[in-house]
Amino acid sequence: MSEKPIYILAIESSCDDTAAAVMRDTTVLSNVVAQQHIHEEYGGVVPELASRAHQQNIVPVIDVALKKAQITKEQLTAIAFTQGPGLMGSLLVGSSFAKSMAMALNIPLVAVNHMHAHILAHFIDEAGFDKPTFPFLALTISGGHTQIVVVNSFFDLKIIGETTDDAVGEAFDKSAKTLGFPYPGGPLIDKYAQLGNPKAYRFTKPKVPGLNFSFSGLKTQILYFVQKQLAENPHFIEEQRNDICASIQETIVQILMDKLKLAVAQTGIRQIAIGGGVSANSGIRKALKEAETQYNWKTFVPKFEYTTDNAAMIGIVGYYRFKENHFSDAGVVSKARIEF
Template sequence: MNVIGIETSCDETSVAVISNGKLTSNLISSQHFHVDYGGVVPELSSRAHLQIVVPLLKKALHESKLDIQDIDLVTATAGPGLIGALLVGFTFAKSLAYSLKKNFIPVNHVEGHIFSGFLMEDKPVFPYLCLVVSGGHTLLLIVNSDYDIIKLGSTLDDAVGEAFDKVSKLLGLGYPGGPQIQRIAENQNSDFVDFPVAQCKNEYDFSFSGLKTSVIRFIQKNYGKVENIPADHIPLIAASFQKAAVKALTKNVEKALNNFEIKTLSLVGGVAANKLLRDEFVKLASQFNKKLVIPSLEFCGDNAAMIAYRGLKLFEYLQNFGNKHDYFMNQNAYPNLNGNTFIRSL
């Protein structure tokens, strides 16, 4: 079975190939020009996807020593994401499958992240507790199987990655915010400011808009304007913010570890690249004696390998159960790109 995966949900164009269960290519083209605008410009993102997706496909096939006719299954991200960006990869992949008379499976982007740990040599063991953290999503989940995912909590406002981006922009550090804040906060006093961690009605939910507002108010109260912040205080504010953001995530994870029987702890998504967060997960796994799976950096951000892997699993499910599950009932309604999912509420 040779599987093509295509991911274009935001500002990374990615094409991957899984051949006979082995990842043989995972190409990622990042759109670095968005740095000049302080964030992703949807129209420019869509145009860039159009320009690079075909060359990436050709290169991925070449690396995998395959011809286009050797492909058995085509998969692509079907949402959530930027609508224009999604349409490029989704439409291209579906058209490719149609022209080759091959099967096509749409994949929910978040589910791709959830199962990205299975791309590693040491894989998660069900059931596992999974924290999904990115620029658009913050979710705490229990994954009982490939097709049974329970949502414990999610963000009520900003995703944690979005909060990093906004605070980074506020401090004049640039975009993307996560790497900038991590870089400048390294080895700094994170107790410089005691920023608050939100307490939500649902103990597993998250909220980051208040943390962002607290940073703004601290600056206004102590400096008046951002321009008045002493240069040596910016790393201290960044470190204090990062500490609070990570604490907001790990406190809920710790509650879940106390309340649910799981075998593995997993951290996935773009913000999983944050060193402080990864270190805290190592401590939690050790404290609770749980197996820990964090994907390598290549698989933390948006990538087609996770889409190809998840698409293959969904195809196997479809082969066994046909369209008896709701996930597959509305595949012809995908012009809305709603990204059907197995995730259900507790």
């Protein structure tokens, strides 16, 4: 007799995207994201505006997710939600709704770590995408995080390297702002970099011991470089845009790859899985593909829609936590900062 399927409604509201997904075991039935474009005019996410937008979006997003999955709320087995890390106001909207709905339906509530979800997104069943086997190294790179994690099992994860200041996504976005690009500028750097010469300009890589990262010095270096060039030639950015972007991207990719090579040397683990919004970057994906041949690594890059903030990745962690009876009660607290 086959096991009864587990249907999980997952809610993600850690930053400025309101997302809901419905999972049947490890398969995604729906994955809906409502983006907030209001932040573009401010050049970054405004926490107060983000939480207000979540309040407006959460009911319609969940409604659409259930309809797309073609199930009713009464068929749900459990509700998973992002406990943290993230913006406190945004997290509270998602957790409050999840608690209320789980209580009303009398079904289990499952709290999920957002960074844990970026890593386990690789275990979503998706045609054409392989799953890593344990142990593997996870490089989680986003606007708020840069970490190298040893993943021994679904729930045994250890951070062996992380940023000491800014995250890699912030380095991309702040550099883009220096170049006068609109927010979010990281994807624009990637777009123009593909047309430029990555060796055109040289930026010094920060010297950080061990497996930790630092991006604040690089950001400042890029700012001073652009200011100096503009003083000599006011049209410098428009004339050299592609080469500037290619050189910035090349430097950041090399910083990430240098640390990954060191992590492989120290752990002996040759399976590398990347996740987080910055893993959509074409330069990083290309470097990882080349490393498969050059260093005999096996690399894993999730489907694009599971790299940026989404609820399916919350749902997959929710599924594995449900199987282990890792439930939360209504007193569970949202946390802006949270460890594995």
